[in-house]
Amino acid sequence: MTLLDVDSIYKSYDEEEVLEDVSFGLDQQDVEVIVGPSGSGKSTLLRCMNRLTEIDSGEIYLNDDEIHDLDENELRRRVGMVFQGSNLFAHLTAQKNITLGLREVLGMPAAEAQAKAMEYLRQVGLEDQAESYPAELSGGQKQRVGIARALAMEPELILFDEPTSALDPELIGEVLTVMRDLAEEGMTMLVVTHEMDFARSVATRLMFLDDGRIVERGPPEQLFEDPREDRTEQFLGELADIY
Numbered sequence: 001m002t003l004l005d006v007d008s009i010y011k012s013y014d015e016e017e018v019l020e021d022v023s024f025g026l027d028q029q030d031v032e033v034i035v036g037p038s039g040s041g042k043s044t045l046l047r048c049m050n051r052l053t054e055i056d057s058g059e060i061y062l063n064d065d066e067i068h069d070l071d072e073n074e075l076r077r078r079v080g081m082v083f084q085g086s087n088l089f090a091h092l093t094a095q096k097n098i099t100l101g102l103r104e105v106l107g108m109p110a111a112e113a114q115a116k117a118m119e120y121l122r123q124v125g126l127e128d129q130a131e132s133y134p135a136e137l138s139g140g141q142k143q144r145v146g147i148a149r150a151l152a153m154e155p156e157l158i159l160f161d162e163p164t165s166a167l168d169p170e171l172i173g174e175v176l177t178v179m180r181d182l183a184e185e186g187m188t189m190l191v192v193t194h195e196m197d198f199a200r201s202v203a204t205r206l207m208f209l210d211d212g213r214i215v216e217r218g219p220p221e222q223l224f225e226d227p228r229e230d231r232t233e234q235f236l237g238e239l240a241d242i243y
Contacts (some may be wrong), residue, residue, distance in 0.1 A: 006026075022214055
């Protein structure tokens with residue numbers, strides 16, 4: 001069943017075209033990985049999915065609801081996002097970073113919000129860090145709190161915008177492990193990353209974005225082993241050499 005339907009979206013900043021005629025669909029429980037060179041529009045595309053960035057034209061449907069017809073809080077409850085930086089509130093503990101949205105957006109009673117926060121901290125392996133502040137957590141731990149915060153809203157879709165790119169190499173694995181577990185549990189995910197092992201082993205589909213357009217899209221094994229476009233082969237070859 002199609003969860004997300006993106007139809008001919010266009011986005012520009014002044015005279016610079018960032019996304020041009022981008023269309024794709026995402027089924028429930030799909031894990032789609034988006035790759036592309038810097039400036040290709042990857043992060044902008046993700047941000048358009050929950051209206052952190054507004055498109056200039058086109059339509060985006062979430063379970064048949066056009067997202068621009070939805071209240072922003074409702075949309076961002078249904079579409080969670082994990083950023084490159086964890087974006088945690090420095091003055092709040094890990095648990096309170098999670099309960100804030102539950103109480104302010106969902107109107108959940110304090111005791112229920114606290115219990116739910118602990119449930120999701122437990123899921124990402126950080127129950128013992130509930131009272132820790134962001135400054136007391138490693139980069140990987142902060143990202144896992146960010147994932148728990150998104151999960152606690154019980155979204156239909158989670159967007160990941162290069163969630164490991166700011167981490168030291170030894171911390172990347174702990175975040176990817178959580179993401180792998182989510183995929184196995186059936187979470188629908190749209191992921192911008194250069195972690196090619198994750199893309200090969202977890203993604204149901206790979207999208208190569210360049211210059212604001214989808215150059216090629218298909219099963220990871222097809223794009224890695226037998227790409228149809230020369231530009232895809234060139235980029236993935238360069239990426240393999242780096243990573």
